[in-house]
Amino acid sequence: MAGYAAILPAKTSTGVLLVLLLLGDAFALWSYRKHAHWPTIVKMAPAVVVGLALGGVFLALADDAWVKRVIGVVLLLLLAFTFWQRRRRSHPVADVTPISRGASVGYGSLGGFTTMVANAGGPVMSMYFLSARFPVHAFLGTAAWFFAVINLTKLPISVGLGLITPATLVLNFWLAPAVVVGALIGRWITARIQQKAFDGAVMVCTALGALYLLI
Template identity: 30%
Template structure:
């Protein structure tokens, strides 16, 4: 019972993020579910749901993806997945949380205080995309690095959402390989994922409906606000983990 009290809102919020309302909203899902089950089990239950939500979101947003930018993002992101697969299960999750939280705060400080974000720094971009693949594999927390890469480009809201949707579609289906290898796609977890599937459908649909009535400025504001709170949460969890 307690598991579903945390899992239902976690999956719903992730679905809303997939629908377009703040792509990093889903960062809250694994920590929320981890209140009742081990984090790696929570991630294993979520992954099949993420793949289903990605397919639904792809149907709505596929035409808006900036495929030129996507092609530049994927090679290093896939490399990040490969690196994470090697360390999967051995790297403390709080170390990953500290790294991502610190980067999120550094990005926000640079954007709003220093005002000197360089959009076309290829080395920085490659590192952010690799970090996204790595963090997405360890804890489904690849949203902040992608936001740090995409937000400074000031894309139209449709392209911002569409590019993120297709990016994570590729990443999440690729992640099925290491998750299956470490045994987190076992029958029990898949049954739990199937039970939560209607919540995932509902979350994505709500996100899609809302994104059609919310302005581009509001989408960016939501993304920055969620990035701030997610970064704070990850920093706190990382520090407490020590």
């Protein structure tokens, strides 16, 4: 997600990627809809709404350079915080570790903000799920429902801000097959990947995306 903000102008990438994300959400729900951890979604919902509102205001005022810098810094800080939390906890990975109300509010508001600003809420919420030590399928099922709802909520906001246009929809048409192929490959990998390798891949991809935005 952060990669689109790095390749395209940050604001343009927001509209293009949102439509692709909705397509990806459909595949994710098809594959992992039964594995969601609903208490997590309900707990974070109010903070996410606040983050979405703040992100909409920021997106209307900030230029592309600021969008990239802010998202990059946020991702690096959350990566460091998540790594620290995981090091200090020793719960088995088979259990979801309870997260404090303050941490839930922080992750939720930042998740809403970053997903509104640059569709970069995925890495933020990934750090939350890793901090809580979600098993692979619970991670993917919770994320699938969470972002399906969030992205549908963002759709009219993005249209109103002029981020989704006929030109961006044409680009979506050409990129959609890649999303379908990627979703199928991801489903194949998920059925075979070990928990430790999955967690490591998420953290590495988040770090690389954040650094690319800052460079």
